[in-house]
Amino acid sequence: MATFHTASILVVDDNPINLKVLFEILQQSDFKVSIAKSGESALEKVEALLPDLILLDVMMSGIDGFETCRRLKANPKTKEIPVIFMTALSDVVDKVKGLKLGAVDYLTKPIQHEEALARINVHLELRQTQMKLVQKEKMSSLGQLVARIAHEINNPVSFVYGNLPHAQQYINDLLKLLHLYEIYTPHPSPEIQAYLEEIDLEFLKQDISKLLKSMQMGTERIRDIVRSMRIFSRLDEAEYKPVDLHEGIDSTLMILRSRLKATNQRRAIEVVKDYGELPLVECYAGQINQVFMNLLANAIDAIDERIEDWEKNRNTGSQCFIPKIRIRTEVIDDYTNLVISISDNGVGMSEDVKNKIFDQFFTTKPIGKGTGLGLAIAYSIVVEKHRGTLNCKSKLGEGTEFVIVLPQLCYKK
Numbered sequence: 001m002a003t004f005h006t007a008s009i010l011v012v013d014d015n016p017i018n019l020k021v022l023f024e025i026l027q028q029s030d031f032k033v034s035i036a037k038s039g040e041s042a043l044e045k046v047e048a049l050l051p052d053l054i055l056l057d058v059m060m061s062g063i064d065g066f067e068t069c070r071r072l073k074a075n076p077k078t079k080e081i082p083v084i085f086m087t088a089l090s091d092v093v094d095k096v097k098g099l100k101l102g103a104v105d106y107l108t109k110p111i112q113h114e115e116a117l118a119r120i121n122v123h124l125e126l127r128q129t130q131m132k133l134v135q136k137e138k139m140s141s142l143g144q145l146v147a148r149i150a151h152e153i154n155n156p157v158s159f160v161y162g163n164l165p166h167a168q169q170y171i172n173d174l175l176k177l178l179h180l181y182e183i184y185t186p187h188p189s190p191e192i193q194a195y196l197e198e199i200d201l202e203f204l205k206q207d208i209s210k211l212l213k214s215m216q217m218g219t220e221r222i223r224d225i226v227r228s229m230r231i232f233s234r235l236d237e238a239e240y241k242p243v244d245l246h247e248g249i250d251s252t253l254m255i256l257r258s259r260l261k262a263t264n265q266r267r268a269i270e271v272v273k274d275y276g277e278l279p280l281v282e283c284y285a286g287q288i289n290q291v292f293m294n295l296l297a298n299a300i301d302a303i304d305e306r307i308e309d310w311e312k313n314r315n316t317g318s319q320c321f322i323p324k325i326r327i328r329t330e331v332i333d334d335y336t337n338l339v340i341s342i343s344d345n346g347v348g349m350s351e352d353v354k355n356k357i358f359d360q361f362f363t364t365k366p367i368g369k370g371t372g373l374g375l376a377i378a379y380s381i382v383v384e385k386h387r388g389t390l391n392c393k394s395k396l397g398e399g400t401e402f403v404i405v406l407p408q409l410c411y412k413k
């Protein structure tokens with residue numbers, strides 16, 4: 001699996017010499033280091049930095065390390081960040097108090113390089129593992145939720161959808177009956193006449209069929225979405241079995257439909273499907289759909305980002321720009337490999353970014369938008385679970401292509 005992203009560490013100490021020593025050790029080990037010279041300043045900076053780990057001196061003027069830690073743990077945004085306390089050998093501090101406050105470890109000053117790095121790495125790795133587990137759990141319960149919602153909506157929608165043609169038929173019958181009355185009773189009583197005018201019968205006749213048609217379209221759409229949700233989650237089919245990959249791609253596109261639509265900033269994204277003749281493909285369908293979802297969502301983000309960049313530079317080119325995602329599938333190597341390529345004409349990536357995209361937690365998106373897990377997960381599903389390959393070609397300012405190759409046994413359709 002790909003390497004971890006550069007971990008960031010916040011060092012808090014009121015002693016400039018300690019700060020300098022730690023800063024150098026950590027920077028030499030390729031950590032991203034920030035410093036704060038007091039508890040107050042650490043609390044001010046921490047929300048913007050959201051470091052992976054905090055090294056916190058206990059004895060400081062102003063609020064001490066314990067109080068700083070207490071406040072970090074009381075803030076939902078920062079309470080998950082592991083804190084390691086630093087104390088001088090000569091300090092008489094209550095170590096248990098620190099651990100009770102939620103600290104994960106202690107380092108003793110003067111800092112021993114090797115020991116400090118070993119301890120820091122242990123806690124960073126623990127945190128990565130924990131976040132990975134949380135994410136996995138979230139995804140699987142999300143899949144279950146999607147499947148359950150789809151199941152629950154399916155029945156009532158079927159009632160509506162299934163009964164609409166009958167409703168249409170009854171209404172046609174009644175209109176026909178009315179028509180016959182009109183022919184054979186040309187001069188109805190004044191009461192009927194008045195009522196005909198009141199309900200504006202002519203308008204009603206025209207409008208009712210439009211109304212039924214739009215109800216039909218609405219229910220069809222709900223039915224398609226529900227179907228896509230079921231195909232997408234594929235909880236019923238957790239095992240390795242032959243499936244139609246195009247169906248998986250189409251249902252993923254359906255789920256992303258609202259994001260493909262035109263916005264104030266751009267036209268609708270054109271999706272070009274260049275589907276080859278694919279056999280049924282042996283795979284974990286739910287997981288492969290997750291890969292499509294992650295790649296397609298990134299492609300849409302990349303297109304939106306390109307347009308944002310244009311807007312920022314007040315470039316007029318954006319009006320003529322046709323945002324496009326192309327999905328190509330084909331069988332190669334005499335039916336032993338399948339290729340699925342997803343390309344976009346979004347922002348593209350620099351070499352530097354491209355080298356890190358499969359790293360867990362690597363993201364260039366703002367906090368709250370990106371998790372930096374989409375491609376790491378896609379990579380592990382394609383490469384580790386399916387023994388395939390996942391490659392990326394990209395050019396800054398032009399676009400990106402992801403190519404999945406899945407090895408296949410021959411399952412001719």
Ligand SMILES: Nc1ncnc2c1ncn2[C@@H]1O[C@H](COP(=O)(O)OP(=O)(O)O)[C@@H](O)[C@H]1O
Nearest residue numbers: 298299302357363364370371372373374375400
């Ligand atoms: N199609 C793409 N075009 C440009 N950049 C991309 C594309 N797909 C991924 N990236 C880059 O890779 C990073 C990691 O992607 P991902 O693992 O899905 O995490 P996230 O989408 O949460 O940032 C993105 O933040 C982005 O910088």
Ligand SMILES: [Mg+2]
Nearest residue numbers: 294298374375
């Ligand atoms: Mg993503």
